[in-house]
Amino acid sequence: MHDDLSDERLMLAYRDGDTASFEALYARYRSRLYRHLAHQCGDARLAEEFYQDIWLKVINARADYEPLAKFSTWLYRIAHHRLIDHYRQHARNGADLFDGGIDPDELPAADSANPARQFERSDLASRLTLALEALPAPQREAFLLAEEGGLSLEDIAAATATGRETVKSRLRYAVGKLRHSLQDLL
Amino acid sequence: MNDTPDDPRDPKLSRLYRKASQGEPPPALDAAILAAARTAAAPQRPPRPWWRRLQAPFALAASVVLAVILTVTMERNPPAEFDSPASAPGKERPAAEQKAPAGPDVGSSALPASPAAAPPERKDAPRQ
Numbered sequence: 001m002h003d004d005l006s007d008e009r010l011m012l013a014y015r016d017g018d019t020a021s022f023e024a025l026y027a028r029y030r031s032r033l034y035r036h037l038a039h040q041c042g043d044a045r046l047a048e049e050f051y052q053d054i055w056l057k058v059i060n061a062r063a064d065y066e067p068l069a070k071f072s073t074w075l076y077r078i079a080h081h082r083l084i085d086h087y088r089q090h091a092r093n094g095a096d097l098f099d100g101g102i103d104p105d106e107l108p109a110a111d112s113a114n115p116a117r118q119f120e121r122s123d124l125a126s127r128l129t130l131a132l133e134a135l136p137a138p139q140r141e142a143f144l145l146a147e148e149g150g151l152s153l154e155d156i157a158a159a160t161a162t163g164r165e166t167v168k169s170r171l172r173y174a175v176g177k178l179r180h181s182l183q184d185l186l
Numbered sequence: 187m188n189d190t191p192d193d194p195r196d197p198k199l200s201r202l203y204r205k206a207s208q209g210e211p212p213p214a215l216d217a218a219i220l221a222a223a224r225t226a227a228a229p230q231r232p233p234r235p236w237w238r239r240l241q242a243p244f245a246l247a248a249s250v251v252l253a254v255i256l257t258v259t260m261e262r263n264p265p266a267e268f269d270s271p272a273s274a275p276g277k278e279r280p281a282a283e284q285k286a287p288a289g290p291d292v293g294s295s296a297l298p299a300s301p302a303a304a305p306p307e308r309k310d311a312p313r314q
Contacts, residue, residue, distance in 0.1 A: 014223070014227065017227050017229070018227075019223055019224045019227045022220075022223045022227070023220060023223075026216075026219065026220065026223070030210075030211055030216065031209075031210055031211075034209055034210060034211040035207050035208070035209045038209045039207070044209075047209075048211065048212065048215055051211055051215065052215060052218065052219060055219045055222075055223075056219070056222060059219075059222055059223050059226045060226070062226065062227075124202075124205065124206045125206045125207070125208045127206070128202070128203065128206040128207065146195055147195075147200055147203045147204075147207075148203075148207065152190075152193075153190065153193060168192060168193070168194060171193075171194050171195070172194035175194050175195065175196050175199060178199055179196060179198075179199055182199070182202060185202055186198045186199065186202060
């Protein structure tokens with residue numbers, strides 16, 4: 001019954017008290033949002049904490065929900081803000097990357113990209129995780145929103161409050177680096 | 187969603203990502219979030235009106251005030267029967283007592299009942 005309804009219709013139905021609509025909506029996004037967060041912060045415990053916070057924000061905002069944007073864009077915007085809050089609290093430099101204070105493409109690769117760690121994590125999932133960890137946070141976010149979230153460039157720009165061209169540039173850098181890191185698997 | 191020609195997504199990389207990406211939220215986390223969603227959507231009981239909420243405190247306060255008023259009233263105006271049980275039968279009694287000493291008409295019908303009228307009669311009696 002709920003399969004035919006759009007995300008926005010489901011959220012509106014939940015706003016009006018239909019919990020089955022929320023369950024359908026949750027089922028659509030649970031894996032995608034969780035993987036986005038797990039890859040983005042690289043820590044399962046943190047990812048679970050963010051995941052819960054984000055869904056609780058959705059639940060608490062239901063009374064005022066209006067479909068002004070796609071539900072997916074709205075959901076990932078909440079996720080973006082949660083991650084920024086975390087970076088602001090725990091790693092000042094991480095927030096600067098998103099604020100545009102530092103050019104993330106000029107940064108060196110993360111420490112996890114060194115060959116010794118690569119050797120330890122040789123399976124496909126670990127290789128992917130490692131390659132994602134090596135990306136600067138804004139590029140990783142753009143790539144994950146594109147691949148895991150399925151968002152268009154415009155939607156990524158709306159979710160991260162950046163310009164479309166900036167998103168395109170970040171995504172191009174991310175794709176180039178990942179292709180280079182995973183070229184033997186492509 | 188490679189929807190525009192300038193979208194830099196790579197289909198091969200996308201396939202590899204979908205193949206390699208893993209991870210699911212723990213069932214306990216799912217259950218907690220769905221429970222929170224159900225709780226938030228549950229119809230809220232309408233709040234009781236203010237006069238219903240203050241009903242018990244008002245009743246208690248009124249009882250205390252009433253008890254204090256009664257206590258003070260009893261202390262300041264004790265009931266007559268508590269002073270002297272003998273004077274209880276008639277309230278006109280003090281008025282009658284006031285009349286007796288001042289009464290010059292000795293032949294009134296009230297005199298025989300009064301103990302104060304007895305001595306003059308004894309004066310006229312012959313002494314032995």
